[in-house]
Amino acid sequence: MTEAEKLATLSQMSPTQTALVIGGGVSGMQASLDLADQGFNVVLVEKTPSIGGAMAMLDKTFPTLDCSACILTPKLSEVARHPNIELLTYSEVTGISGQAGNFKVKVLRKARKVLEDKCSGCGDCVEHCPIEIPNEFDQGLGFRRAVYVGFPQNTPLVYTIDDENCIKCEMCVKACEREAIDLAMKDEEVEIPVGAIVVATGFELFDVSKYPRLGYGEYKNVINALEYERLINAAGPTAGHLLRMSDGKIPKSIGFVQCVGARDVTNQVPYCARVCCMYGIKNAVMAKELQPDNVKNVTVYYADIRAYGKGFEEFYNMAQTRFGIEFIRGRVGEVAENPKTRNIEIRVENTETGEYLQHEHELVVLCPGILPPKELRVIASELGVDVDSDGYLFVEHPASNPVDTKVPGVFVCGCAEGPKDIPDSVAAGSAAAMRASITLAKGGEV
Amino acid sequence: MTTAAVELKDWEPVIVAFCCNWCSYAGADLAGTSRIQYPPNVRIIRVNCTGRVDPDFVLDALDQGADGVLVSGCHPGDCHYTSGNLKMRARWALLETAIEGAGISPDRVRLQWASASEGQRFADGVKELTEKVRKAGPFRRKWT
Amino acid sequence: MGSGESPKVGVFVCHCGHNIAGTVNVEHVAELASEFPNVELSTHFMFMCSDSGQALIREKIEELGLNRVVVASCSPRMHEPTFRKVVEEAGLNRYCFEQVNLREHVSWCHMKEPEAATQKARDLVRMSVARASLLEPLEVKTVSVEPHALVVGGGVSGLRAALDIGDRGFRATLVERTGNLGGNLAKLSTLYPNNEPAKDVVDRMSLAAEASENVTILLNSEVTNFDGHIGNFEVTVKNNVTEEESEMKVGTVIVATGFDPFEPIGYYGYGDSPDIITLSALEEMKRDGTVLRPSTAQPPKNVAFISCVGSREEGVKGHEHCSRYCCTAMAKVAAELREEADEVLMLYDDIRTFGKGHEDVHRRARQEHVIFSKYNKKKKPAVKINDSGIMLKWNDVLSGENCEFRPDMLVLANAMVPPEGADEVAKIFSLTRSADGFFNEEHIKLAPLTTHTAGIMIAGAAQSAKSATDSTTQASGAAAKAVSLIARGEVEIESTVASVIDELCSACHTCVTACPYGATSIEATKGVEVARVTEAKCHGCGTCAAGCPSGAIVMRHSTDDQISSMIAALLSSAFVHGGGEK
Numbered sequence A: 001m002t003e004a005e006k007l008a009t010l011s012q013m014s015p016t017q018t019a020l021v022i023g024g025g026v027s028g029m030q031a032s033l034d035l036a037d038q039g040f041n042v043v044l045v046e047k048t049p050s051i052g053g054a055m056a057m058l059d060k061t062f063p064t065l066d067c068s069a070c071i072l073t074p075k076l077s078e079v080a081r082h083p084n085i086e087l088l089t090y091s092e093v094t095g096i097s098g099q100a101g102n103f104k105v106k107v108l109r110k111a112r113k114v115l116e117d118k119c120s121g122c123g124d125c126v127e128h129c130p131i132e133i134p135n136e137f138d139q140g141l142g143f144r145r146a147v148y149v150g151f152p153q154n155t156p157l158v159y160t161i162d163d164e165n166c167i168k169c170e171m172c173v174k175a176c177e178r179e180a181i182d183l184a185m186k187d188e189e190v191e192i193p194v195g196a197i198v199v200a201t202g203f204e205l206f207d208v209s210k211y212p213r214l215g216y217g218e219y220k221n222v223i224n225a226l227e228y229e230r231l232i233n234a235a236g237p238t239a240g241h242l243l244r245m246s247d248g249k250i251p252k253s254i255g256f257v258q259c260v261g262a263r264d265v266t267n268q269v270p271y272c273a274r275v276c277c278m279y280g281i282k283n284a285v286m287a288k289e290l291q292p293d294n295v296k297n298v299t300v301y302y303a304d305i306r307a308y309g310k311g312f313e314e315f316y317n318m319a320q321t322r323f324g325i326e327f328i329r330g331r332v333g334e335v336a337e338n339p340k341t342r343n344i345e346i347r348v349e350n351t352e353t354g355e356y357l358q359h360e361h362e363l364v365v366l367c368p369g370i371l372p373p374k375e376l377r378v379i380a381s382e383l384g385v386d387v388d389s390d391g392y393l394f395v396e397h398p399a400s401n402p403v404d405t406k407v408p409g410v411f412v413c414g415c416a417e418g419p420k421d422i423p424d425s426v427a428a429g430s431a432a433a434m435r436a437s438i439t440l441a442k443g444g445e446v
Numbered sequence B: 001m002t003t004a005a006v007e008l009k010d011w012e013p014v015i016v017a018f019c020c021n022w023c024s025y026a027g028a029d030l031a032g033t034s035r036i037q038y039p040p041n042v043r044i045i046r047v048n049c050t051g052r053v054d055p056d057f058v059l060d061a062l063d064q065g066a067d068g069v070l071v072s073g074c075h076p077g078d079c080h081y082t083s084g085n086l087k088m089r090a091r092w093a094l095l096e097t098a099i100e101g102a103g104i105s106p107d108r109v110r111l112q113w114a115s116a117s118e119g120q121r122f123a124d125g126v127k128e129l130t131e132k133v134r135k136a137g138p139f140r141r142k143w144t
Numbered sequence C: 001m002g003s004g005e006s007p008k009v010g011v012f013v014c015h016c017g018h019n020i021a022g023t024v025n026v027e028h029v030a031e032l033a034s035e036f037p038n039v040e041l042s043t044h045f046m047f048m049c050s051d052s053g054q055a056l057i058r059e060k061i062e063e064l065g066l067n068r069v070v071v072a073s074c075s076p077r078m079h080e081p082t083f084r085k086v087v088e089e090a091g092l093n094r095y096c097f098e099q100v101n102l103r104e105h106v107s108w109c110h111m112k113e114p115e116a117a118t119q120k121a122r123d124l125v126r127m128s129v130a131r132a133s134l135l136e137p138l139e140v141k142t143v144s145v146e147p148h149a150l151v152v153g154g155g156v157s158g159l160r161a162a163l164d165i166g167d168r169g170f171r172a173t174l175v176e177r178t179g180n181l182g183g184n185l186a187k188l189s190t191l192y193p194n195n196e197p198a199k200d201v202v203d204r205m206s207l208a209a210e211a212s213e214n215v216t217i218l219l220n221s222e223v224t225n226f227d228g229h230i231g232n233f234e235v236t237v238k239n240n241v242t243e244e245e246s247e248m249k250v251g252t253v254i255v256a257t258g259f260d261p262f263e264p265i266g267y268y269g270y271g272d273s274p275d276i277i278t279l280s281a282l283e284e285m286k287r288d289g290t291v292l293r294p295s296t297a298q299p300p301k302n303v304a305f306i307s308c309v310g311s312r313e314e315g316v317k318g319h320e321h322c323s324r325y326c327c328t329a330m331a332k333v334a335a336e337l338r339e340e341a342d343e344v345l346m347l348y349d350d351i352r353t354f355g356k357g358h359e360d361v362h363r364r365a366r367q368e369h370v371i372f373s374k375y376n377k378k379k380k381p382a383v384k385i386n387d388s389g390i391m392l393k394w395n396d397v398l399s400g401e402n403c404e405f406r407p408d409m410l411v412l413a414n415a416m417v418p419p420e421g422a423d424e425v426a427k428i429f430s431l432t433r434s435a436d437g438f439f440n441e442e443h444i445k446l447a448p449l450t451t452h453t454a455g456i457m458i459a460g461a462a463q464s465a466k467s468a469t470d471s472t473t474q475a476s477g478a479a480a481k482a483v484s485l486i487a488r489g490e491v492e493i494e495s496t497v498a499s500v501i502d503e504l505c506s507a508c509h510t511c512v513t514a515c516p517y518g519a520t521s522i523e524a525t526k527g528v529e530v531a532r533v534t535e536a537k538c539h540g541c542g543t544c545a546a547g548c549p550s551g552a553i554v555m556r557h558s559t560d561d562q563i564s565s566m567i568a569a570l571l572s573s574a575f576v577h578g579g580g581e582k
């Protein structure tokens, strides 16, 4: 189908048979699949060039250390191939009106400059592009061209040209045998009638540079956890080699600092981010697993270890007994760089012993909390839905109706409702699909 | 064939394992995801249930030169098909007699229960069997 | 492709990034495999499951006319469905696919022995190639789905699931073994995170369920018999009061049997003083009115809480898990008790107020001057009871000091454990259990609601300890799975069942006694007695085939020949290569 045909079809959807899902992370993907499997049509709108959300960036997943790409990839394909799902990536929701059973949703199709129906994902264009810029998907650690996919499993497997950095040299246009590149492509808007809406916009990572004392941005060997995930990922910028940024050496000693931008009233993040303890432990274990002979010491500095979920406590125990990870209870005060070695000294009070410690690590990983995405407030006000004091979507009856917003026909799942790990996000995705399917089946009647 | 001296120096036990899909195969998966390390001497054959394991498969493996055989399934009462493992257990008694009767060390075979949540138990079982078989030495019935 | 056609096997070895290739020399394995019998093509690729990996398989099937495919990658328990779909898309029968597990069974468990791991990988691929050469295409069957769901357990999870299915327009039968709906929630006073009275929640949901024309509620009832397969289960439900049994057909099942509050006998003087109670008992008191000290019936003045009672005990089977509700529940009621009590003390290990709104509950307890003290996990608090009451001694790790407190009431935050009868439920529905004793999901990350028994879902505390919010989320999610089965109306089932070769059968009845499902019977055809397998009843365990003395039973997709070929392939290679040589 050409883009024009696609937009024409979308504007003619039958609202009682169609749901809109905003956000293509793991929760939005699950919601889409569970609606589509019931026979409803789903329009899945994702703002980046690919679905997958944060999970696509992760290396392993706690508590089983399953590789994230391995378990996510089949889901990506399933969504892309499902006959009832219309995938609109590189797109944004710009307006919503109407009510349950009959919403009108305006979606902006940002000009990707590559025709989705023509591009085969061969990547022939890439090497001809003269522009190199930091790859957002790799947290800026690796590079991409102006014509790019963030990662090899980009779904749909269609390249995107980033207009901001493209210099219109047309090198890629010449390189593409399939004539898939159209540098003159313009943004387009389409209004789609839908009966129910699921908000699955996920989270944004807390910006750890808001704590200047922790040295992020100032010292090269202080990185954040998502950067670390990309560093140890085989498909990442270092092809999975754990090394530190200042000199490319394998760090012999690594410190993980927990609760950076979580449980902190003064930084407007009073809540617990629910995943950092566990991903911190996971990443600590991975250091030992990847470099058992080189990494001698891995220490986690924490406030409480919140290993609450299925198999978590057992994983936490394993990290200590089998992998010899050290755990020190204490909020890190500040860090300093040794200018010679570029090692990082952590100053922290061990609150269990009262000792004041100065530990030197060759690499320090800050484990940030998570925030609601900035646009969530805009989407919420378009929808007429409340946000809670933490900035996530408000749910009135959490015990009985945990995915229902106050607006009939509008549901929420995953981290858009508050921080969650993958299984809880997936379960919530299914739950939102269930509730949305009731709205559709009843034709919007409440 | 190779001489005994060479054999002993280079010899590593070869063990055939039959694992039921629901408990022990999953337990072995868990051992892997938990990065539990165990001897690399077993070769797992996945069957739906230990009830599927015909004693002939075990004898066949030994006959063809396996140094040991492991059958691993769900704990009694937990079989995905309610009672396949109980049938296997009943057959196992006969099989052991046959094996001993043939003059084969009972240390070469092992029936164990390891559930989907018992990665460690699965690995321990493999370790124990491998050690016993190693002690028992190479078994090359077909060629002796 | 007919089964008579000679096998042309394609072998695809996956790097899985570093996961396999970091330990196993995958290039070498692929190279060796190209020499194995019937192998037409052997290659390796970064991620076989990615779109491009899948495309490679399809491309090679078409290009080279492959009719059997072996993918050497991760556990088939994860990706067998993925790759079966891929070969189907290229026109092959799904049963002509075979997967080798090089990750969970090789690279991850032999990380320090790359050579031995590579050899093991070689052997496993060789075995699977042999088996693949003998694989037969099987007919893919679909069955219709009975438009009716069974929900077991009438707590908030069961209620949520039944309501959703009913609201969606399908029939649900809710079976609850007690005389009341609401489960454990019905015993609580108010709920974190928003202080909603538990009674309001239970009433709202029960009334809606009772009013729904699609929902049938069977109280005082339990499932006693269960048979059949996805789409068509036969269920017997017994009313424990009237002893009456009723039978029904359902297409799918949601198990929401919840938890039991742990009875902490032997912990912290529990049972030795009436004033030492569980958090569950305290909640019940609050629900029924005011909290009174049991021995005096007066409001308590000094209350102490101890966390993790029966939870987080490393090495203690069934008690290693965190119960996930207690920290927040404890902080909430501790703050509330401060309205009356002079001193409220909370002894904890970690404070796990992780969920939405939980930190607010935690902060409120601090604002109300609840005293928080972190106890020493290695030297847990000691409780002494004498005539003057309860004496609590512990070591506060943060100050290092040894402390004492005389509570007039001591509350133990007791664990959530699997409910009584969970063993039976597991057996009836063929569910496996995780180390904590709760039911196992199909996949801990991406399939938390389905189980390994097709058509059966789990939700709520039945899957693991959790809050009401997390429970009802799972319940709606499980309902979505049930509803999509019913909405589609039909579902594919496995063709891997037993069949009898009449000529070989001696009608010895061995298979009849062997089959756990009564799927085999002896029937006279044309005057001759032979065994018959009722396919709809056969679950494919293969017990009959293993028992049959005449070799008359063929287990489809797990034939004697297929299994023997793996043994032979391994051992012939072991000798050709001189054993598992170093």
Ligand SMILES: Cc1cc2nc3c(=O)[nH]c(=O)nc-3n(C[C@H](O)[C@H](O)[C@H](O)COP(=O)(O)OP(=O)(O)OC[C@H]3O[C@@H](n4cnc5c(N)ncnc54)[C@H](O)[C@@H]3O)c2cc1C
Pocket: A022, A023, A024, A025, A026, A027, A028, A045, A046, A047, A048, A050, A051, A052, A053, A054, A055, A058, A060, A061, A062, A063, A091, A092, A093, A200, A201, A202, A203, A204, A205, A225, A226, A229, A275, A278, A279, A282, A370, A373, A375, A379, A413, A414, A415, A416, A420, A421, A422, A423, A425
């Ligand atoms: C460093 C780190 C490590 C982690 N490790 C683990 C782990 O090991 N195990 C685990 O269980 N969990 C882990 N997590 C948590 C996990 O990432 C989340 O549970 C999961 O990503 C949540 O999925 P989601 O769909 O709710 O949100 P997201 O993954 O954030 O997806 C949201 C999607 O919505 C899109 N979007 C946002 N706004 C809009 C808009 N306005 N319009 C259209 N689209 C929009 C985004 O682009 C994104 O694709 C980790 C998190 C971090 C930060």
Ligand SMILES: Cc1cc2nc3c(=O)[nH]c(=O)nc-3n(C[C@H](O)[C@H](O)[C@H](O)COP(=O)(O)OP(=O)(O)OC[C@H]3O[C@@H](n4cnc5c(N)ncnc54)[C@H](O)[C@@H]3O)c2cc1C
Pocket: A399, C152, C153, C154, C155, C156, C157, C158, C175, C176, C177, C178, C180, C181, C182, C183, C184, C185, C188, C190, C191, C192, C193, C221, C222, C223, C256, C257, C258, C259, C260, C261, C279, C280, C281, C283, C325, C329, C419, C420, C421, C425, C459, C460, C461, C462, C466, C467, C468, C469, C470, C471
């Ligand atoms: C002291 C305490 C305080 C809590 N406070 C809060 C709170 O403030 N907020 C919050 O969100 N959560 C709280 N919780 C957690 C909450 O109680 C649970 O999340 C919730 O009850 C789980 O619901 P469920 O339906 O999954 O299980 P359950 O409530 O256990 O219900 C299971 C039902 O299944 C029935 N059943 C069991 N076996 C069978 C069988 N074989 N056949 C038929 N029926 C069967 C049982 O009789 C029961 O009715 C608290 C828990 C406790 C113990």
Ligand code: SF4
Pocket: A114, A118, A119, A120, A121, A122, A123, A124, A125, A126, A158, A159, A175, A176, A177, A178, A179, A180, A181
């Ligand atoms: S735009 Fe053209 S050259 Fe670039 S990946 Fe797509 S088809 Fe290949």
Ligand code: SF4
Pocket: A308, C307, C308, C309, C311, C312, C321, C322, C323, C324, C325, C326, C327, C328, C350, C351, C352, C413
């Ligand atoms: S929730 Fe808190 S009290 Fe309960 S087991 Fe977990 S850590 Fe212990």
Ligand code: SF4
Pocket: C497, C498, C514, C515, C516, C517, C518, C519, C520, C533, C537, C538, C539, C540, C541, C542, C543, C544, C545
């Ligand atoms: S394989 Fe045989 S024993 Fe097993 S269910 Fe089928 S007929 Fe019964």
Ligand code: FES
Pocket: B020, B021, B022, B023, B024, B048, B049, B050, B051, B073, B074, B079, B080, B081, B083, B084, B085
């Ligand atoms: S299924 Fe594991 S022994 Fe029967």
